[in-house]
Amino acid sequence: MILHELIDYGTLRVIWWLLLGVLLIGFAVMDGFDLGVGMLLPFAGKTDMERRIVINTIGPVWEGNQVWLILGGGAIFAAWPPLYAVSFSGFYLAMFAILAALILRPVGFKYRSKREGARWRRNWDWALFVGGFVPALIFGVAVGNVLQGVPFRLGSDLRIFYDGSFFGLLNPFALLCGLLSVAMLAMHGANWLVLKSSGPVAARARSFARIAALATIGLYALGGLALWLFVDGYRITSVIDPSGPSNPLAKTVETSAGGWFANYATHPWMLLAPALGFVGALLVLWGLRSGREIGTLLFSKLSIFGIISSVGLSMFPFILPSTVQPGASLTVWDASSSHLTLFIMLFVTVIFLPLIAAYTAWAYKLLWGKVEEDDITGGGHAY
């Protein structure tokens, strides 16, 4: 097979770095409002009927949305195997906590309303809260740790050793990122509820959305400041071959204070990303006030897009820096799959991602409209 030589290795790596961003943002935007709705469930709905309305706003779509996470995991495995191997094994107990929370979610949606009984339903409501809050928090904490670097080492045979602990992940900067992630997804979830419900649920969601948008703005600003003041960036000091073999040990790296801001100095257009993060959240506030329900949801997507992009752009070309062996840090240039695999995966993605977007859009269009009490009492299949 020589077809893959059509796109050179270095370019393919950059494309896959962008696709990694697309998948993570796709996950945060699509599954993100499910997580947000989950964590707001006990608060946005007070009576059983209100809670059923909350759940049924995402009832028909959460399964499809969750595939963004599964696809994200699969695509990292396929396109960035060392990243998958190091992060999933290094963050072992954190990943376990995410899995435990995520297991509760599908089951909670499906099983909660299959039985009467206040206790049964209340327990599942809290399980769904955990299923939304814990993953949102831990994903944010994980990103906070990635920005600071992670204590992993690579042996000469590229075997992975991790020197950190679960509690080491819970440092102040990472927790700040975790809270930002919670605020951002709560804002997004609340905007979804505003769009998909009416009456008291929508009224409560509107005030949660306002609080969460303000928190997002504040925490994002605080996070940026902390990144500037307390977190060292990384820089490759050896010659870079964008098309070289994926051997993370073949380079030298040094840390530099404020290094995560260097890209913005050389490429000022990148400032668009953090700007969108703020502007999106501000527009959410404006949209809520002026009653633009669809617009508001789009604005929170915009904010999420900006915030996640800014993390990726700040770190480029790093994807997972190592604190204990900086030279082993994973970068775009030395942590990817082979040239051929990246090409095949791109080929498959180019065909299927637009198809997925098309039928997902069709499904959402079909399910358009607010969820009312009748929808739940009428049909036999509502949650």
Add this chain to the structure above:
Amino acid sequence: MEFDVVTLSRLQFALTALYHFLFVPLTLGLSVLLAAMETVYVMTGRPIWRQMTKFWGTLFGINFVLGVATGIVMEFQFGMNWSYYSHYVGDIFGAPLAIEGLMAFFLEATFVGLFFFGWDKMSKVGHLFATYAVAIGSNFSALWILIANGWMQHPVGATFNPDTMRMEVTDFFEVLFNPVAQARFVHTVSAGYLTASVFVLGVSAWYLLKGRHIAIAKRSMTIAASFGLLASVSVVVLGDEGGYLASEHQKMKLAAIEGMWNTEPAPASFTLFGIPDMEERTTHYAVHIPWVMGLIGTRSLTTEIPGIEELEAHAETRIRNGILAYDALQDYRAAPSREAVPPEAVTAFDEHGHDLGYALLLTKYVEDPREATEAQIKAAAWDTVPHVPTLFWSFRLMVAIGFFNVALMGFFVVLSARRKLGVSRWPLKIAVASLALPWIAAELGWITAEFGRQPWAVEGVLPTVAAVSELTVPTLWLTIIGFTLIYSVLIVIEVRLMLEAIRKGPQPDHDPEMPLAPKPLVAAE
């Protein structure tokens, strides 16, 4: 047994995989049965078929969510517990997993929402389309997962790259059309169809015994029996023996399943019964049926099937060659550039590189395979023999269930054709009593294929001992206990909800053409 990191990681993987596989076969088969039932509804317009689709759909849903929830664990676990594996073969193994998401799981998961919520929002044909999408999506999922798994059994289309210290794909089509993967796909989905058929048959039989929902139960039984007969024949005839001669360890697995210690002249006999003994390396009290094994295994009368002892000796040779490859690899890695690699190392690696994995078998005993003693080499060669009694018995039990299911389904097809379903009670009781059998067979099938794959994570390429993450024993115990607790609670809840839904039975369904209360165009204030 010592509970070290490798053993515990394997234990956790086995627990979570076996648990996940409780839900997958039913999803695979029931999605197809739902599509069949709804097709009848759309073609005939008779509401009873719609009611049936909705009823079996409810049971499908309760099962489906646990398959989804435990599937996420499966995907994340490779990175969490098998990080060297993920690094070493991610270039090949990751692709089918990602394609599964893109091509299959997105389709299945998006349309399953419409299946449940779209009854009153879509046209008849539109909804049927959604149901088909769920069935197609779940079956394609199985295809991609088994392509990934088939590669672990028989790694084709890839080569080792010393620069990146991992396997890299050379021919993706070989990975796709891997004969082991194809054989296992057909066998596994057939098993899924059979599972769903036995499920529908058994539950319907219970309704007939109770004298409830008779019209729906009889129709369901007819569909389940005919579909199930095809599936059960396919499971047995297209068992995955087809793949067993594809490679060295598949042959070892076959020999272990047979308890065949020494190579027999072709065509080999089939051991119907016997007590395999790992200590004495023999099978006691063996009852043979001449020729059958040769025919099943090779589809010929002249091809020889190698025995365990011969394969073990062969493995020993490959371990010795692997040590040469390992030695050459160290020279490779030490050289500052590819041009600087000593020519002897290049020649040695070209010659023995494909046996590198065999040298890694020694890492169970020594850090550097080059320092292995004779005794350690012998021990590593003996390690390539899987636990013969486990394979011997798992396989026989699975096959026995397989044949029983053919008889069960055949019998019910006859009953149904003669319109005698429910005339006598004892066949119904047998159908109810058989409910658990396909699940037992499926789990035994997993044990035969995957436990039988040991000591390899990827056959001939990466031993399980070298594939694990650098975790600690207490951490692993924590997650094993955690998963066990969560999974135990959920299975109890799941079975209870299933039983409740079955007891409740099919719900009256309003006629779709005449909505009971049309929604007003203008909302009443």
